[in-house]
Amino acid sequence: MDLFQLETFLAVAEERSFSRAAARLHRTQPAVSQVIAKLESELGETLLERSSRDGTLTDAGEVLREYAQKMLNLRADAGAALVDLRSLHTGKLNLAANEYTCLYLLPVLDAFRREMPGVKIAVQRSLASRIADEVLSHSVEIGVVSFRPDDPQVRSIVVYRDELVCIVSPDHALAKAGKASITRLGKETFIAHNVPSPLRQKVISAFKRHKTPLNMDVELPSLDAIKRFVQRGNGVALVPRLTAEGELEAGTLVAVAVPELQVERKLRLVYRRQAALSHAARAFLRVVEEHAAKHGDPFCFLAEGKGRDREGA
DSSP states (O other): OHHHHHHHHHHHHHSSSSHHHHHHHOHHHHHHHHHHHHHHHHHTTBBBBBTTTOBOOOHHHHHHHHHHHHHHHHHHHHHHHHHHHHHHHSSSEEEEOOHHHHHHHHHHHHHHHHTTTTSSEEEOOOOHHHHHHHHTTTTTEEEEEESSSOTTTTEEEEEEEEEEEEOOTTTSHOOOOBBBBHHHHTSSSEEESSOHHHHHHHHHHHHHHOOOOOEEEEEEOHHHHHHHHTTTTBBBBBEEHHHHHHHHTTSSEEEOOOGGGOOOEEEEEEETTOOOOOOOHHHHHHHHHHHHHHTTTEEEEHHHHHHEOOOOO
């Protein structure tokens, strides 16, 4: 039993005539009769009273008509839902980001929501080191990372340029100067993130190269906690500029330039190389590209190159 058979059956039931049903369906009467006969054979039931000239349904035919109408209505609903999905009136966008990279998403998600308010957005918080795996396992469609994944199955697009910045409280001795050498920072207490990352290793290596102590006496679990602790005058911290923009603009934190610690970070969107992205995901990539074109640096939209550069996670 298929939908075409049910459509033919309903036409006969509604028209109460094989000939009128055939005309309505743009088929011959013998063809319609053959469809009904096959349907009755498959079901093992007589659906129409052959002795009646007005297409009267049997009890089995009355039962089938109700279900046939429901199934054809569902087909229509499914078609309408797919049209809505293509036109982005509905749908869902699944993303993965960590505490830092999620901040990049806020302005582009704002732009996306203005264009596609009917699409639901779910941002899953994940460790940066696991995001590529979550993309490949179909847990999410798109991830945001601060490094280029090694897996050849993952495609990446650079969408934001950031830098490492040394932050201090406005009352700190280094705040007025606005600049310090890495040797000078050897006298400071560093407030560090307690999650190991390639970026952290880069910083440690830089201090070792300059034979300068790195006093990480306090480790905290989040960037927000680090910023608040530094605001209270408890040492200094090295954080991505994106994470401290609000405080730097408000003057509750001050950036100190460190020539020996000029570290650029590139944020990337990553997704499966062979993926058939959803309508919502494709629309999101379009919005990201348009946002970069409109606002310029530090936003960008650069497909991966052939180089294998890696920044901190």
